[in-house]
Amino acid sequence: MHQTVLLVAVVITGLAFDFTNGFHDTANAMASSIATGALKPRVAVSLSAVLNVVGAFLSLAVAATIAKGIVDQNSVTVTVVFAGLAGAILWNVVTWYFGIPSSSSHALIGGVVGAMIVHAGASSVEWSGLVSKVLVPAAFAPVVAGVIAAIGVWLAFRANRRSKEEVRDKSYRLTQVGSSSMLSLAHGTNDAQKTMGVITLALIANGTIAKTATTPTWVVASCGLAIGLGTYIGGWRIIRTMGKGLTKIEPPQGFAAETTSAAVILASSHLGFPLSTTQVCTGSVVGSGIGRGAPVRWHVFGRMVGAWVLTLPAAAVVGAAAYAIAAGIGGTAGSIVLALILAAGCGGVYVLSRKNPVTHHNVNDEWGPAPVETVVGEPEVAA
Amino acid sequence: MSALIAAASSSSTKPTPFIAWHSLGEAVVAAAVFGIGIVLVLSVAIALQASSASESGARRVVSRVGAVLGVVIATGAVAYGIYIMVHKPS
Numbered sequence: 001m002h003q004t005v006l007l008v009a010v011v012i013t014g015l016a017f018d019f020t021n022g023f024h025d026t027a028n029a030m031a032s033s034i035a036t037g038a039l040k041p042r043v044a045v046s047l048s049a050v051l052n053v054v055g056a057f058l059s060l061a062v063a064a065t066i067a068k069g070i071v072d073q074n075s076v077t078v079t080v081v082f083a084g085l086a087g088a089i090l091w092n093v094v095t096w097y098f099g100i101p102s103s104s105s106h107a108l109i110g111g112v113v114g115a116m117i118v119h120a121g122a123s124s125v126e127w128s129g130l131v132s133k134v135l136v137p138a139a140f141a142p143v144v145a146g147v148i149a150a151i152g153v154w155l156a157f158r159a160n161r162r163s164k165e166e167v168r169d170k171s172y173r174l175t176q177v178g179s180s181s182m183l184s185l186a187h188g189t190n191d192a193q194k195t196m197g198v199i200t201l202a203l204i205a206n207g208t209i210a211k212t213a214t215t216p217t218w219v220v221a222s223c224g225l226a227i228g229l230g231t232y233i234g235g236w237r238i239i240r241t242m243g244k245g246l247t248k249i250e251p252p253q254g255f256a257a258e259t260t261s262a263a264v265i266l267a268s269s270h271l272g273f274p275l276s277t278t279q280v281c282t283g284s285v286v287g288s289g290i291g292r293g294a295p296v297r298w299h300v301f302g303r304m305v306g307a308w309v310l311t312l313p314a315a316a317v318v319g320a321a322a323y324a325i326a327a328g329i330g331g332t333a334g335s336i337v338l339a340l341i342l343a344a345g346c347g348g349v350y351v352l353s354r355k356n357p358v359t360h361h362n363v364n365d366e367w368g369p370a371p372v373e374t375v376v377g378e379p380e381v382a383a
Numbered sequence: 384m385s386a387l388i389a390a391a392s393s394s395s396t397k398p399t400p401f402i403a404w405h406s407l408g409e410a411v412v413a414a415a416v417f418g419i420g421i422v423l424v425l426s427v428a429i430a431l432q433a434s435s436a437s438e439s440g441a442r443r444v445v446s447r448v449g450a451v452l453g454v455v456i457a458t459g460a461v462a463y464g465i466y467i468m469v470h471k472p473s
Binding site for chain 1: 461
């Protein structure tokens with residue numbers, strides 16, 4: 001009975017994590033296109049949602065392990081996974097409330113690490129793996145993406161210095177549909193499968209499916225739909241920060257930022273050096289501002305970097321507390337209490353967010369006072 | 384992920400580098416070539432398309448052919464990107 005309740009809780013929580021992952025990461029693919037007017041907000045999130053679902057089915061190279069190389073795989077239990085998911089969901093919801101793009105994958109890893117420390121001690125965490133697989137890539141991702149995007153934007157404006165602005169922008173808006181679609185598709189192939197792996201692992205641990213079994217179709221479909229639904233709901237608060245808060249984005253910048261993001265994500269993951277989609281996309285947007293010589297709101301970027309630094313430890317603390325509650329109470333009651341606390345926490349943040357709602361109606365409103373002019377790159381080229 | 388090597392888990396007598404600089408370098412170069420390359424190719428295509436409106440004769444044809452070529456190259460890059468997504472390393 002207890003194992004079944006725990007399994008159901010993990011499946012539901014896993015899908016809930018996929019949902020938060022969807023609305024949290026919509027901004028990565030669509031913020032630039034929405035900000036430049038290449039796509040209307042609702043059209044953008046609908047397109048992104050469909051492509052996320054398609055992406056979930058596109059590749060089934062699902063890793064049936066979680067936080068591989070970071071925690072001792074033999075010590076991972078279903079309760080640890082449940083608590084880790086709880087930590088990741090809460091961190092995703094809190095950062096969404098503040099409109100800060102942060103890595104959902106890092107949140108999940110943090111949640112699992114925290115739960116593992118309580119469950120099996122600090123020695124169950126492979127700290128070197130944590131540094132080399134999470135922290136080092138996190139430091140590189142925004143820098144690499146930012147530099148490449150800055151060069152791309154400079155070249156884009158340079159190539160079109162004699163083009164009429166309206167003709168140029170119309171063409172770039174069209175290309176942005178393609179570049180943002182690629183990002184959405186890549187997101188679906190990567191992120192939906194993390195939860196597929198989590199749920200598959202729980203099913204194997206419960207004996208529901210054999211160890212050699214492939215991921216059940218219902219798992220693929222439900223994970224794809226969960227991330228698609230989350231994407232469609234649209235994390236407008238984060239979209240607004242990415243599209244309007246960092247720098248003023250024109251269509252050539254949006255296209256260059258999205259294209260370089262897709263190139264960095266696909267190239268790095270293909271060559272065995274996967275980087276955080278969120279950090280790559282944020283770096284690209286900042287780089288697109290630098291490459292244009294447009295002012296960047298560094299204090300907004302600083303808040304994001306602060307959140308990135310906090311993601312792992314904060315999710316770990318919540319994951320640890322969640323595990324302590326679930327294991328402390330024990331049995332079915334522990335799982336139910338943890339699920340209720342998680343639901344209450346998410347509900348509370350949602351209620352708070354209603355006091356200052358950001359929707360598709362006001363997502364493109366001006367951010368506030370124009371950022372202080374700090375020209376770093378080339379001066380603007382006359383159209 | 385295997386490109387990032389954790390030194391602690393290595394059984395080799397030679398210390399394994401904590402950061403796989405070679406793999407990182409490869410990833411950066413590939414990302415730069417594709418990222419900057421596609422942006423440049425499509426930007427040139429857009430510039431050629433825009434300039435073709437004010438040109439005539441052979442120059443106009445050359446500009447338009449160049450623009451189409453740029454779009455074809457970018458489309459090929461998109462197709463390759465999808466191929467990479469489908470055949471990503473497990």
